[in-house]
Amino acid sequence: MRIGIIEDHQLVRDSFKKLLELQAGWQVVIEACSVTEAKLAVNLEQPNVFIVDISMHDGENGLAFLTYLNTHFPDVKTIVASMYDYEPYVSNALKLGAQGYVSKRSASEALIDAVNAVINGGRYISEDVKFNTISPASKLSFLTPREKEALPLFAKGLNAKQVAQQLDMMPKTAHVHKTNIYNKLEVSNSFELLKIAIDSGMITLDELA
Structure with missing residues (x-):
């Protein structure tokens, strides 16, 4: 499985990569620190799953990248991994096409489960994310x-x-x-x-x- 990561903190990026590549057959093929860099990379090689942070120090944020992926690469599954683990960030990310949402506080335990869930067509929200339960309509x-x-x-x-x-x-x-x-x-x-x-x-x- 090919995985992309957009995260502007190198230590977090490296930690995610190490965790994900412990899984047999999983490879991080894109490591981006900005939306601009991620857009360029995904046009060259589309991963199966993209791990997306919301907060970016420079330029556009991760929500803008979710919009870009959902428009141009709808086959790429997306999981938000963010310190903003409460509303309205969660609903906004899901609205923009994210299939998963993981709090950075629990990413080491939840990220693998999240990837497995979304790659199999499901949705994953880690237990510590404060997500409002709303009606189907x-x-x-x-x-x-x-x-x-x-x-x-x-x-x-x-x-x-x-x-x-x-x-x-x-x-x-x-x-x-x-x-x-x-x-x-x-x-x-x-x-x-x-x-x-x-x-x-x-x-x-x-x-x-």
């Missing part, structure tokens, strides 16, 4: 505009190829959107997705007739 705010377009189509039972045709995108991209939607809304099937779409007004009962 409210979680719609986590979705990107493109994911919101795709949601009612998937809720109606369309597959990735059919959604791709309707939204003029590649089937692989549509599949990534579906995975992100299911993860962010924490649903496991189209029935649960349909209920959220109806409850939120994204689909009317007349459309299902």
Whole structure:
């Protein structure tokens, strides 16, 4: 597995790299100390997972990089590892596409579990992160505009190829959107997705007739 790290403290970066590369077959292929550096690196080699810090001393912060990855490299899974382990940072990061959020205080224990969770299509938030429990309908705010377009189509039972045709995108991209939607809304099937779409007004009962 290929992993990227964006972290402006070298000691933390080195610690994460050492921890991650203890796992068989895991390799840190990108080590960046700024968003600018990370953008250049990810255009040359896309890792499977990117560990992202929010706070950067220079220029853009990690949230800007999450936006960039979600827009240009939606296949790259992202985990935030930050000292800002409370709201609204957590919700903002999830809204911008992060699949995991780990407090730096517990990163040594939680980071491996977080990587394993997101690489297998799940979501991971470490136990010490202060994350507000919200309703499924409210979680719609986590979705990107493109994911919101795709949601009612998937809720109606369309597959990735059919959604791709309707939204003029590649089937692989549509599949990534579906995975992100299911993860962010924490649903496991189209029935649960349909209920959220109806409850939120994204689909009317007349459309299902």
